[in-house]
Amino acid sequence: MDKKLRLRGGISATLPPLLFGIGVIAFWELWTIITNSDPRLFPPPSDVANAFIDDPSLYIRNAKTTAIEMVLGFGVGAVVGIALGLLVTYSKPLRRAVYPWLVISQTIPIPAVAAVLVTWFGFSILPKVIVVALIAFFPISVSTTDGLVSVDSQMIQLMRTFGANRVQIFREVRIPHALPHVFTGMKVAAAFSVLGAVFGEWVGARGGLGYLLLIKNRSVNTDDVFAIIAVLATLGVMFFGLITLIERLVIPWHFDNRAEDT
DSSP, rough: OOHHHHHHHHHHHHHHHHHHHHHHHHHHHHHHHHTTTOOTTTTHHHHHHHHHHHHHHHHHHHHHHHHHHHHHHHHHHHHHHHHHHHHHHHHHHHHHHHHHHHHEEEEEHHHHHHHHHHHTTTTTSSSHHHEEEEEHHHHHHHHHHHHHHHHHHHHHHHHHHHTOHHHIIIIIIIIHHHHHHHHHHHHHHHEEEEEHHHHHHHHOSSSSSSHHHHHHHTTTTTHHHHHHHHHHHHHHHHHHHHHHHHHHOOOHHHHHHHHHOO
């Protein structure tokens, strides 16, 4: 019975966006036929699909490069973000000193930072990884901090009444409470990691979907450009889905509680 309910829940969650996407693509194809639009400006989805089918190895090869940059940068950003979240939570002086600079860091244009990093480190993978990490660490750090500091004070007081020390309170109360917040930040960072990788490749690269996008755009291969955008979107959705799957495995009780509330 439980499996049937989960299957129905999965279908009810997947079917509406799937049907909506099919409807948008169908309308797009029909619109290009009715308006007889120039395919160099607004290619129909069939041309975009054919562009991918004609040379799938080109897109897959560059997608692998971009995916590696995303995963490595996200990993670095997650480690730094969680570490900063822990530090600013347990050190008020550090929170007052560092937290405003975390916010200020997000006002700096990422392409400008990417250009400087390419000047320092060349066309290697390192600048792209750093750019992705710079984008990823902030939502993870903020979510980690919010999760750790928003614990019910009465619950902490109850644990202290039973003789729990700070380590036990951290392990038994703060971590379980913070994990859903941390994964929320990680999912946001996973989606933004695509942007970071593309920004880094735009400034200086020898491969990757962002690099390929520049080449195809300069040669006005619009159908290829749309195909690259579709592959980038697919990468972002897959990465987001991977983090969601890990979240379900790590904190299944969180999803059970949400299912009971709905």
